[in-house]
Amino acid sequence: MTTAVVVFPGTNCEHDVVSAITGLGGSARLVWHRETDLEGYDSVILPGGFAHGDALRTGAIARFSPIMGPVARFADEGMPVVGICNGFQVLCEAGLLPGALIANRDLSFICRYVDVEITDTATVLTNNGEPGQRLRIPLNSYEGNWVSPDGEGRVVVRYADDPNGSTDRAAAVANAAGNVVGIMPHPERATDPLLGSTDGEVFLRSFLSSLVPA
Amino acid sequence: MTEQPVHRLLGMTDGEYESVVGILERPPMPAELAMYSVMWSEHCSYKSSRKHLGRFPTEAPWVVVGPGENAGVVDLGDGWLAALRIESHNHPSFVEPYQGAATGVGGILRDVFTMGARPIALWDQIRFGPLDNPKNRYLLNGVVGGIAGYGNAVGVPTVGGEIEFDAGYTGNPLVNVMCLGILKREQLVLGTAGTAGTMAVLLGKATGRDGIGGASVLASASFDEESGAKRPSVQVGDPFEEKKLIEACLELYEKQLVVGVQDLGAAGLSCATSEPAGRAGVGMEVDLDQVHTRESGMTAPELLMSESQERMMAFVAPDKVDEVLAIANKWEIEAAVVGEVKAGGTLRITHQGEVVAELPAASLADNAPLYDRPARRPDWLDEIQGRPGPDISSREPADLLRDLLDDPAIGSSAWIHEQYDHMLFLNTVVGPGSDGSLLRVRGTDKGLAVSTDGNGRLCFLEPRNGSARLVYEAALNVAVTGARPMAVVDNLNFGNPEKPEVMWQFKESVEGISEACEALGIPVVGGNVSFYNETDSVDINPTPVVGLLGLADPMPQNPPRLSRATEGMELWLVGPEASENLAGTAVQRLLDDRPGGIPTAPDPDIAPSVIALAIALAHAAPVLHDISDGGLAVAAAEISIASGIGVGIEVPAAEMFSEDPHRFLVGVAPGSIGPAKLARKVGVFGGGEIVINGSSLALDTAASTYRDALRRRMR
Numbered sequence: 019m020t021t022a023v024v025v026f027p028g029t030n031c032e033h034d035v036v037s038a039i040t041g042l043g044g045s046a047r048l049v050w051h052r053e054t055d056l057e058g059y060d061s062v063i064l065p066g067g068f069a070h071g072d073a074l075r076t077g078a079i080a081r082f083s084p085i086m087g088p089v090a091r092f093a094d095e096g097m098p099v100v101g102i103c104n105g106f107q108v109l110c111e112a113g114l115l116p117g118a119l120i121a122n123r124d125l126s127f128i129c130r131y132v133d134v135e136i137t138d139t140a141t142v143l144t145n146n147g148e149p150g151q152r153l154r155i156p157l158n159s160y161e162g163n164w165v166s167p168d169g170e171g172r173v174v175v176r177y178a179d180d181p182n183g184s185t186d187r188a189a190a191v192a193n194a195a196g197n198v199v200g201i202m203p204h205p206e207r208a209t210d211p212l213l214g215s216t217d218g219e220v221f222l223r224s225f226l227s228s229l230v231p232a
Numbered sequence: 233m234t235e236q237p238v239h240r241l242l243g244m245t246d247g248e249y250e251s252v253v254g255i256l257e258r259p260p261m262p263a264e265l266a267m268y269s270v271m272w273s274e275h276c277s278y279k280s281s282r283k284h285l286g287r288f289p290t291e292a293p294w295v296v297v298g299p300g301e302n303a304g305v306v307d308l309g310d311g312w313l314a315a316l317r318i319e320s321h322n323h324p325s326f327v328e329p330y331q332g333a334a335t336g337v338g339g340i341l342r343d344v345f346t347m348g349a350r351p352i353a354l355w356d357q358i359r360f361g362p363l364d365n366p367k368n369r370y371l372l373n374g375v376v377g378g379i380a381g382y383g384n385a386v387g388v389p390t391v392g393g394e395i396e397f398d399a400g401y402t403g404n405p406l407v408n409v410m411c412l413g414i415l416k417r418e419q420l421v422l423g424t425a426g427t428a429g430t431m432a433v434l435l436g437k438a439t440g441r442d443g444i445g446g447a448s449v450l451a452s453a454s455f456d457e458e459s460g461a462k463r464p465s466v467q468v469g470d471p472f473e474e475k476k477l478i479e480a481c482l483e484l485y486e487k488q489l490v491v492g493v494q495d496l497g498a499a500g501l502s503c504a505t506s507e508p509a510g511r512a513g514v515g516m517e518v519d520l521d522q523v524h525t526r527e528s529g530m531t532a533p534e535l536l537m538s539e540s541q542e543r544m545m546a547f548v549a550p551d552k553v554d555e556v557l558a559i560a561n562k563w564e565i566e567a568a569v570v571g572e573v574k575a576g577g578t579l580r581i582t583h584q585g586e587v588v589a590e591l592p593a594a595s596l597a598d599n600a601p602l603y604d605r606p607a608r609r610p611d612w613l614d615e616i617q618g619r620p621g622p623d624i625s626s627r628e629p630a631d632l633l634r635d636l637l638d639d640p641a642i643g644s645s646a647w648i649h650e651q652y653d654h655m656l657f658l659n660t661v662v663g664p665g666s667d668g669s670l671l672r673v674r675g676t677d678k679g680l681a682v683s684t685d686g687n688g689r690l691c692f693l694e695p696r697n698g699s700a701r702l703v704y705e706a707a708l709n710v711a712v713t714g715a716r717p718m719a720v721v722d723n724l725n726f727g728n729p730e731k732p733e734v735m736w737q738f739k740e741s742v743e744g745i746s747e748a749c750e751a752l753g754i755p756v757v758g759g760n761v762s763f764y765n766e767t768d769s770v771d772i773n774p775t776p777v778v779g780l781l782g783l784a785d786p787m788p789q790n791p792p793r794l795s796r797a798t799e800g801m802e803l804w805l806v807g808p809e810a811s812e813n814l815a816g817t818a819v820q821r822l823l824d825d826r827p828g829g830i831p832t833a834p835d836p837d838i839a840p841s842v843i844a845l846a847i848a849l850a851h852a853a854p855v856l857h858d859i860s861d862g863g864l865a866v867a868a869a870e871i872s873i874a875s876g877i878g879v880g881i882e883v884p885a886a887e888m889f890s891e892d893p894h895r896f897l898v899g900v901a902p903g904s905i906g907p908a909k910l911a912r913k914v915g916v917f918g919g920g921e922i923v924i925n926g927s928s929l930a931l932d933t934a935a936s937t938y939r940d941a942l943r944r945r946m947r
Contacts, residue, residue: 027476027564030387034658037674050562068385071472127380127651158653160384207655212672 019229021046022059024089024105026069026080031102031206035065038206042219044226051083060229061098061142062089064105066158066204076104076119076161077111086112098142098228099198103159106191106200110164115191115200117166123183127160131215132203133178134189141174141196143205146224153217155208157181162202164188175201197228238262242269248601255595263581263588266533267596270499271506274763277600280729281761284742288756289749294718295757302346302423302495303413304757306719308678308783311417315349318410318684318721318779320762324467325407329374333358333407334382334469338541340411341388342495345478346544348421348485349413352657353671354383355684356393356409357723357777361402363640363945368397371405373946378469379409380651385471386478390652391660391682392669395942396641396775398688403767408723408760410684410779414673419485425508425516425573426491426547432505432516432571433556435480436543437473438526439501444537473542473565480563481544489552489559496543502536502596504545505571506579510594518571520583532581532588547573607739608732617693619828621814627823629888630927633869634937635822636862636889642818643941662791665874667858668709668782670791679787683709683780686725688773689827690816695737697833698816699744699776701893704834706780707752708858711843712896713791714850715782717752720745722759722778727771729763737774745776751836752843754780788851794874796854797899803868803879803915804905805887806849807842807859807895808835812886818862819889832892842894842910855899863889865924867897868915872922873935880923881915888924 021039025032025048032048039046046063049056056062069080080086086108093099093114101109109115122128131154136147147153164171164184175190182202190201201221208218239249242265252260252268260268274280290298296313297305303317321336337354344351356379361368383390388411425432484490492512494504501523509516520535530538548556553569560567574580579593592599624632636642649664661679662670668683683706691698707717722745727734749756765772814820815829850856855875859867864881865888872879881888897914898905905911922929 028385028387028472030475030656034656037658067387068472068475071385071470071475073472127384127653129384129653129655130646130650156655158655204655207658210658212661213655213658 019045020059021061021063022049022056023047023063023065024049024051024085026051026083028069028071029065029067031066031204035063035206038209038222041209042222042226049085051085054084054088056088056092062092064101064108066103066105069104069108077108080108081112090114093198096195096197098225100143100225101200102204103202106202107161109198109200114198115193116170117164117191119161120163120165121161122163128162128181129158131155132157132181134175134203135178137176138172138174141192141199142228143190143199143201143221143224144174145228147220152178153220154215155203155205155218157203159202164191174199239265239269242266243273244269248272251599251601255599256591261588263532263536264591266537267502267589270502270537271596272600276499276503278761279601280603280605280763281738282602283604284739287742287746289746290755290757292755295755299756299758302343304719304721305347305420306757309785310676312673312676313415313417313420314680314781315344315347315413315415316410316719316721316779316781317343317758318408318723318777319343319760320406320408320723320725322404322406322725322762322765325375326405329371330378330381331468333375333378335467335541336407336409337379337382338469338471338474339497340409341386341474342497342544344411344413345481346423346493346495347413348419349415350482351388351411351413352659353412354388354390354409355682355779356390357684357686358393359396359398359401359406359688359775361399362397365402368402369946375405375407376648376651382469382471384653386475387656389654389656389660391654392664394684394686395645395648396686396688398773400772404765404772406725406775408777410721412680412682412781421485421490421493423494423508423511424492425512425514428514428573428575429550430491430547430573431550431553431569432518432573433546433548433553433567434523434543434570435546435560435567436477436565437470437540438524438566439535439538439540440526441530441534441538442467442540444534444539467539467541469541476563476565477542477544480559480565483559484546484556489556490546490548492547494545496545498539500536500538506593506596508547509573509579510597513577515574515576515578515593516571517574518581520581522568522570524566524568532583605729605735606732607735609736610733616828617830621829622820622823624819624889628927629865629924630929632819632889633865633924634929634933636818636866637869637934637938638941639818639822640942640945642862642866643938645942646939647943647946662713662793666794668713670713672787677786679715679784681710681713681715681782681784684777686775686777688775689821690831691741691776692773693816693827693829694831695740695774696744698831699741700748700834702776702778703745703748703780704839704893705858705860706778707843708846708894708896710780710782711846712850712856712858713784714788714847715784716847717754717780717843718783719755719757719781720749720778721757722776724759724761725765725772725775725777726763727766731771734771741774741776745778747836748834751839792850792853792856794855794857794871797871797875797877797917799877799918800902801899801917802902802913803881803917804898804900804911805864805895805914806845806898806911808838808910810887810890810892810895814889817889817891834893839894845910846896849898853898853900857897859895859897860891863891865889869922869934871899872931873938877917878919878921878931879915879917882925883914885925
């Protein structure tokens, strides 16, 4: 029962994610992007950062990293795959989630706490929450504005107030099966009262409880 | 235009050129002249300041590495060390604000991870002219964008800093940045070339023509109308390359694969070959043909002077070279073996089969010019110090408070710090917008607190006491988070040192910082000097910036926060009685056209006891806040705004807006403390208004004024 936390060159939230997962009793290990299989893992998190320096556009190169083949197979097989921030951008670029993430409406990086509301609990990231539950977690992105021109995508977490222009105030989006979820704010940053909030634990506990014993 | 000798075009005086001829016993070859010109620049050699920097107290039992290496290192106990350093990127940021500020961040990070440390946090100290001038808004926007663009992408949080506005910075903004890193003792690496046979491996980005002569041309000269023509001397940053370089270097340290490391900053390869060799008392052979370049046809002087970013020189035992190259390959950074350490002390550099430089390695550092420039107290200072202070008797206190909250240097910094990732690594216990930042050190009970402080007006009026007060203020700022002051780094931003008045300000400032550090028993472990901050021969206010590291061991379990005041809580003031002196205060800059008077002197006898009280209270009281810009009124209002609750305060009129040093506020439940020698009750929290001496300001108004002070000016 170990979560693979994928590290691309330029990823920077990998240690934070591992420490949040293990702090909640889970098991997580770093997996370098050049690896070609996910043998021994039962779930995947693509953490935040700037994979491949966000060259061309966010996630555009990461989707070609060798590890993304096995990640796509995991997603197809219904295993939990979550992208946080830059990881969300990578999942959209890889076609595992609909839509795309573009620059924030005000063309400014945003790092602050935001209030979000769970709108759909039938996913690997929200199944421990209540519909309508309000949570306070940090947002930290420049390209956090999710757009879905053809109206595809299940919005499963919404911002209470629109910080960045996202369609339908989307803070998190899932695939139809609910096993692939991208979330723009950082649950792992809200797992310790000393740092200001533990609301992120609702998402991470959902994730851990959705792991099926092998 | 008359033809200038080459050395003058490179910023060297005729006398300096003669010294080079004396060392080599022949005229220098072009590459040699290039090397001496950058290494002997003011920026690299500290030739005008070195004589005075020896005044700083630099020793304490917990100092592991003092000034002179890439960063200072102190012992946190239990096998943990902290590395810290501060740097300026003033001139590049004026020429090209985004890249100037960005590469400043990149440079300070390299200084810290060169020591074996993982950089865990950044603080930026930035100063501009007034924001009603669109040029200054452009500069602020560009500088903040550059710090955000680089810092966020490189993956090191920017957790605090400070900002100041003054007309004197219009033609010469100040952009300083401080970095803190932590490491285990066994990972400490120094900038040494090791012994004969050690191989020099150049890691990181390919070398190009960017930043050639940055140190000598930009950082060591004054500005005039034609500064735009210097833009090619500004380097271009690539945070992605730096991120990979950090991770690769940390893996090299972890596996103990390097003997020493030197970053390539100012003076590029000239510095990264000569300094480690000089420190180790060895020589080196370097083959420039092995240097990986991204432009063809670069000459030897260009290769030696280039300040291309994101490069490091690692010194590696021959049997470890393959492993080092494999790690570089894993992290997708370029690497090349460019030289070998030799016994004897001669640095010999070849290019395309020819020897282009052959000189004593140590001479670039050890024989650098040393100037004892004349210093003289300015004639105009008496007139300025004789001016009366601001008259606030006719002002309604609440109106004055509202105007102070609308000051962009006092109001919320959210417009800036929300553009920075200040939460990465999950260590930020107390983040931007408070007195000092507090970071936890995971795996221990320790916390690290940092405060950075500067105040150009205070130091203009009285450079010695003004500078000393910066140290005391920073010390109190870390104390209110529960941390004991431990070490100082300083960034000394001054005008043209060839003017005796500027040199006097500099000497006085060094004296003031030294006196305060001695009174508190803390060492200076590193610093930087930035001279020639003048435009069209007008010098900036003397602006030393102090970065102070404190250690909380253990860290308070529930540290004080501005947001923890509640209904009925009492507000106490700890510290000496305030004088009626408002010289150099925020009120003066609000009401008077020009600063004047003599600011209140610090009290070295009382400071340690006030700091000790703050540290003790930080483990018990919910709210602690240093009194500084805008005095008690602003400090109390900041607590009210953060906590969303009003406050009523009654104090003698002089106390309300005074910025006299060694004073802080405490918010506590009623009855938990009683009057003591340095403590008195000044107010009670409650209601929806801030009432100061009977004059009332609605909390909503105060909060919106405070939140919009900077933001509305940047729209």
